[in-house]
Amino acid sequence: MKRFVRDMLPDPIRFYEAEGLQLTGPGKWKTTRCPFHGGSDSMRVNSESGAFKCMACEVHGGDVLSFYMQRQSIDFLDAAEALGATVSDGAVPSPARKATLSAPAALALLQSEAWLIACTALSTAEAVKDQADRLRLIEAARTIQNIMQEAGT
Helix, strand or coil, X not given: CEXXXXXXXXXXXXXXXXXXXXXXXXXXXXXXXXXXXXCCCCEXXXXXXXXXXXXXXXXXXXXXXXXHHHHHCCCHHHHHHHCCCEEECCCCCCCCCCCCCCHHHHHHHHHHHHHHXXXXXXXXXXCCCCXXXXXXXXXXXXXXXXXXXXHCC
């Protein structure tokens, strides 16, 4: 049997960035786009607790676990397991455990990075001097986007 260990949840800033969100602004409440309704700059995220609230569509929650549950439409235990925040009964959680990304979060991060590289390659010939290399970067970014569309993420 598994049990939830809150201290094993991923760091909120790293989690939200891995989910493809860009957090901006001063203070602990950051601004980002809302992935639930697609609004730009309508969601606020607490960088310390992971709490979030969209000012437009009213989606909200108290931590990254709540966000993940709502975004993936999964239950508490499945979300906790996916975020690496469960242990078997009797097991002592490892304080040095690194959070792993879910497959959709890893793919979203990969897509974001691939597009950044492809855009850099297109905008400045000095970044990637060989035309064939620039074209390969663009094709790689397109391939990742196609995989995400097929996966429904």
